[in-house]
Amino acid sequence: MGDEERVNVDDIEEEESEGLAQAPSSSDASRVIKLLLYIAGAILLVFIVIGISYLVTKYVQEQRYEREQDIVLAPPPAPLSHFDLPSFSVTTKDAEPHFAKLTVSLGYEENVALNAELVQRTPQIQHIINIVLRGKKYEDMDSVEDTVNLSEEIKAHINTILISGKVKEVYFREFVVN
Numbered sequence: 001m002g003d004e005e006r007v008n009v010d011d012i013e014e015e016e017s018e019g020l021a022q023a024p025s026s027s028d029a030s031r032v033i034k035l036l037l038y039i040a041g042a043i044l045l046v047f048i049v050i051g052i053s054y055l056v057t058k059y060v061q062e063q064r065y066e067r068e069q070d071i072v073l074a075p076p077p078a079p080l081s082h083f084d085l086p087s088f089s090v091t092t093k094d095a096e097p098h099f100a101k102l103t104v105s106l107g108y109e110e111n112v113a114l115n116a117e118l119v120q121r122t123p124q125i126q127h128i129i130n131i132v133l134r135g136k137k138y139e140d141m142d143s144v145e146d147t148v149n150l151s152e153e154i155k156a157h158i159n160t161i162l163i164s165g166k167v168k169e170v171y172f173r174e175f176v177v178n
Helices: 009-070 112-120 122-134 144-159
Strands: 081-091 099-108 169-177
Touching: 081 112, 081 122, 081 169, 099 112, 099 122, 112 122, 122 144, 144 169
Parallel strands: none
Antiparallel strands: 081 099, 099 169
């Protein structure tokens, strides 16, 4: 057992330090590669999301454009002729009555025979409107929807007695409910 067989402690330490130095560098390299792969994947994902968003937006805009192209703009209809009735003053059917004052105008398409019939039936039309109004409560006349329903009801009752034509609209020129 001579000097040749003797192991130099410095050589062993040197070899171990070289092995240790190489091992972390290979793990560091694998970490860098993993990090670069994650970054590349994230960038690819962002491009895919942007591409899909672009395609969806383009599709929605095309559909909207097609719908807008299907709309045909028609000119508004000609104004209707009107027949004005005197004002109506009634009280509501509530336990504590409210006062209502209405001025009604009947809209119809130009028809001389219907105009003559409306003039002849004015007292009958007033009677119908008074009956309809007296059956109403305050809650039946306090909103826009209720007002529209009231005009439709009056129109339906008046059209049942007319022969020469039909009333198209009932206009309230004045509508006050206290």
